[in-house]
Amino acid sequence: MVGQTVRIGRIFGIEVGIHASWLLIFGLVTWSLAVGYFPSALPGLDRTAAFVLGVVAATLLFVSVLVHELAHSLVARARGLDARSITLFLFGGVSNLGGESKQPATEFLVAVVGPLTSLVIAALAFGASVAFGPDSQPGVVAAYLATINLLLGLFNLLPGFPLDGGRVLRALVWNATGSLRRATEVAVRVGQLVSYGFLAWGFWRVLDGELLNGIWIAAIGWFLHGAASASLQQVVIDQRLRGVRVRDVVRPDPTFVLPGESVARLVDEIMLPGYRRAVPVVDGRVVGIVTLSDVRAVPPERRASTTVAEIMGGRSGVRTIGLEASLLEALEDLGAGDFEQLPVVDGGRVVGLLTRGDIVRAIQIREELGLGG
Ligand SMILES: [Zn+2]
Known part of the structure; x- marks a missing residue:
């Protein structure tokens, strides 16, 4: 992953990088907004203006994801963890925090602040779209941001590891049982269920004739399944080495x-x-x-x-x-x-x-x- 990541700078001392996959997403988002969303939301819009709005909206989406990840990193730092870097990639971002939380409360706060930030951005963007007027160009861009941040916040609240909601679930089970290992297993299993849900939903959309949407949804499921399984492997290693000196x-x-x-x-x-x-x-x-x-x-x-x-x-x-x-x-x-x-x-x-x-x-x-x- 490191080899395909471009560093773009530092914010609050945290290194920010973009994974190569993000450039592809940026292009896809810009293109789909410029040919689909903006021309239908703003009839009579010329192609150049639609493309410019597409770039603006994609950039604001990028900023939204970055702010979400910064929220994780800053809370982690405030709770004594070492926030090193943020990498924006295919479906969002990854905050690289040095080490794992030592207490359920820390894990809970670090995890939950990300989706909450996305929901706050959604609310602000919704307010802006109302203020600008739903038929104005800035109003339509703001409405798009409100929708995408709402989806981002809700998606990340799904209770499966490695999504933020999965970490919240892990913190809750950890707090209840006192066992981080048990809590991770539960969160990973739920994460795998969530991934199967996305795969099934994706195939169902494809069968329904919505090929592109279906493939997107299935790809998210595929990605989640891989990430959940990798987390489980980490738990297995931890288990194998537990008690070994x-x-x-x-x-x-x-x-x-x-x-x-x-x-x-x-x-x-x-x-x-x-x-x-x-x-x-x-x-x-x-x-x-x-x-x-x-x-x-x-x-x-x-x-x-x-x-x-x-x-x-x-x-x-x-x-x-x-x-x-x-x-x-x-x-x-x-x-x-x-x-x-x-x-x-x-x-x-x-x-x-x-x-x-x-x-x-x-x-x-x-x-x-x-x-x-
Ligand atoms: Zn997050």
């Missing part, structure tokens, strides 16, 4: 290198003999991590005169994980920093390196043995 998975290897050591000795005495792709750099405590790709960046003839400290990663602060930490926590740390491995420490001593591969293998083995749900 770093010490259960990491292979003991107390090897480390001093920052003043030469890269040549690192290669000859540590990396080659032990088939090690990464080595923690220790100077009393872990001060960095040096990997094969760091080494590759140094030409062979300069490796004897270059120190590990000059090439190691993590100089701005290296993240380590304790032997007793949960594997889920480690997975979150690896994901947050986009690292390939974490030095594992026990009482300030390096006892090994935990890699993404270790975690993937742990999930696979536990899956094959039928462990952990």
Whole structure:
């Protein structure tokens, strides 16, 4: 997804990007408004004016979706979560919030504010359309915005994960049962039901002769089903790894290198003999991590005169994980920093390196043995 996203700027310190699919939607919305909605709502409108109104309305739709996502992000931030970025894509937007809510109340507020914002925009736009007059150009644009934001608000309130309404449902079940896992399962199952509903409705429209509408509705169902299933997979991983500690998975290897050591000795005495792709750099405590790709960046003839400290990663602060930490926590740390491995420490001593591969293998083995749900 990242590769197809264009960054367009920052609002309140939150990065805003547009997914490539949005350009397609923008074109489709503009075109359908310019040839369908505006000419029929404003008889006698010439083609250029209809096209301009189409672009204006599509842009305002874009702004509406952005405001909806900003509402999520700003409430998340006010509740102590880390709101990083917003990506606008096919059917709306995604707010990337660092980590999950720790309390049902936070999840509830962050989720519910989005659809409420859309409904408020709908009400304002409806007021504007009345004020401008339903036969004026701005009045017709405002009426379109009112309708689309009403639909956006109601659609997102459907109680299936990953829609906002699904998160609201999850927060409520979580609050009632005290179990986030149980709550996620319920919200995901309802999300799958909602997606089947859209698929069935879409096919029914197609059979009824409304080909384009039907395909649209079925596509929404298809998308929702994929997103709900992905959420369920996340729950399954969480379940498989529940109770598993770093010490259960990491292979003991107390090897480390001093920052003043030469890269040549690192290669000859540590990396080659032990088939090690990464080595923690220790100077009393872990001060960095040096990997094969760091080494590759140094030409062979300069490796004897270059120190590990000059090439190691993590100089701005290296993240380590304790032997007793949960594997889920480690997975979150690896994901947050986009690292390939974490030095594992026990009482300030390096006892090994935990890699993404270790975690993937742990999930696979536990899956094959039928462990952990
Ligand atoms: Zn939302």
